[in-house]
Amino acid sequence: MSEVNVLWQRATGIARQPAFMQGVRDMLGTMPGIAAWGLVTGVAMVKSGMSLPLAVFMTLTIYAGSAQLAVLPLMAVGAPLWVLWFTAFCVNLRFVILSTMWRGFFSHLRLRHRLAIGYFSGDVIFVAFTKRYPEAVKRPEQVPYFWGAALSNWLGWQIPSIAGIYLANVIPLSWGLGFAGVLALLGVLYSMLNDRATWVACAVASLAAVAAFALPLKLNILTAIAAAVSVGLLMEQAERRAARLRPLPAVRPPDPAKGEHHPVLPLDEGSDTASARPHAAAANPAANAAASKERA
Template sequence: MDTSDIEASWFQGVRAVSPILLGVIPFGLVFGVTAANADVPVLAAWASSFIVFAGASQIALVEVMDGGGTPVVAVMTAIIINARMLMYSADLGRYTAGQRLSRRIGVAYLLTDQAYLVTTHRFPTPTRANGYFRFYLAAAISLWITWQISTTTGLLLGTAIPSSWSLEFAIPLTFMALLVQAVKDKPGLLAAVVGGGGAAAAITLPFHLGLLVGTAAGIAAGMLFEKRLR
């Protein structure tokens, strides 16, 4: 692989993720503001950005602890919210098999919805492993830096950002945009409909379990439909 190809992969990764960063910045600000206004040690909440590095679960940690919840419930909630990354890990494992340990640890630590989805969209099958990794790492590191800066800024700003701006809405908007790109055929559409409908129907389940129930139902529906088509 020549150098121009290498540069292209780094650059393509940053470019592919840059519109997503636009949605991550408001989400990071919202987490920072939430933590600054909660009754939890600010430094520990700030450190969760690089110790946990998973936005929805970080917000849940702060909210559970702020509401007087027990530490065990807080950690369990974070685990269940982040359990979907088991699936990403299983998929990425196809690409990382045979890579050196330090690289696999880096890939795992930096794993997020956005980094996984944007890379899978660009490389649907495990070919051209080196280009894949450069693309993934470029996207994932961009996300990491953006997350650290935006959550820190949110903590420093505290109450200065009015909630009427609905900045947190930027995240479902990004997911919506990724969703319309991820649906490529009829089984994929069914997976989305069942996944979204199932998660909404199961919303009363504790600890965000509806997310996992809906996703599992969606994947099963897609696979069954694909089987019937053949």
Template sequence: MSYRSGREAFMHGVRTLLPLTPGVIPFGLVTGYMAVQMGMSPGTSIGMTLLFYSGSAQMVALQLLHTGALPVTIVVTALIINLRFIMYSASLAPYVHHLPRRWTWPMAYLLSDQSYALCVLKFASGELGRFAHHFYAGTAISMWLAWQLSVVAGIYLGASIPQSWSLGFAIPLSFLALLIPGLRSMASLGAALVGGVLAVLAINLPYNLGLVTASIGGVIAGLVIESLRKPRVHDASVSGAEGQAQ
């Protein structure tokens, strides 16, 4: 897709992200409600959300605060949970390294699972053209606003939300919506399967290490499958060349 302006790319990013917000809002409502239930003031809860911008890390940090864990334990745990963003950043870096800091620094802060999943394949294919970072900004800012507003709603309205709504069920559904379109090769399919199996087997690991284990295992599986497929393509091309020579 070729954009005529950065504004057009930005708005397309916003529209692309919007269908994913129903899966994010329940997570934010639960996070905001949980913060208030643990004794945090609305102002502190909102400040924490602005600082963290990571739902899973924020929820674990709230639980550790509630149990009286040491500050260093809370910080280290949050860092471990967010290790996946290092992998996200590394894969996006080749496409944004040329941008000035006024772009790269906000992009780093606004990075999320949803924005990454929507943008990484489009960045790699080059279909977004020279306005690719505007498309990213549209998805990232929309995601940030949806998260912040849903947490604020959870802080002030969480107690009035019936438990029968089962809000937590919408969270995994949103991630499935991101995963399925990305399964475009044997390598990505293998990575998803291995990562999913490891996530189930390692679910009881402390400090949410199961997620990190599954992420690393999935990446390794994808790389191994990709490396096994490449020689076959090379051999086929060599055989074809030899046949033409004969």
């Protein structure tokens, strides 16, 4: 069997998984914003003087809207190639951080599979994926879920981007459609703010991005990511230390009337039995000894 047939069978097998369609559904809410962002990027490439074939080649190979928009003015003024590469590298440094987080989910895959994930991954995909799988624990449904979200995002970007390339003379940049992509990402981000740690990390990232706005090459984005990750790690360590300092759950003596033969753990602090715990503990030293042995 040829290599192409093997890859095709694997791809169709992934597409049949329920998690694949779940990934597609989770991306539907962001599709209008991504499409608008791709459309305005395609228009901007042609408006900057790029030929149609080169613009199509760029959007298919680079697949990074922020980097594409960052290098377009430099290409228009004839900047050296190394300047273009350096600018795109700085703008996309955030993907290095995201890749370290992807590693916790996909490090067991083959190199070529991981390289494909690196190409297809993006900001919105990462947000949707980590919302669905907040813990870096490998699960079989994660791969089809990623590809469902990634292919939806890729098509939602490439089709409007190519349309913008060929319709550049019809669609003016003054429409400001690119901001719709930012709004789509903000909507997904807001849905993830479900605990104190994420709220604090979001606030720190926002303040850092504004404070470092004057940095060149959009390095304020990298600064915001680094600040948010640092604060998140510090809060996680603080929560772990607090968990170690919490007392062990209370032990209730067994109730023979209920058929209990061993101390019950844990004890509901809000129950009536909780108020009677000191009396039960004093009246039943044997149960206390048994509970101590079980905890040991």
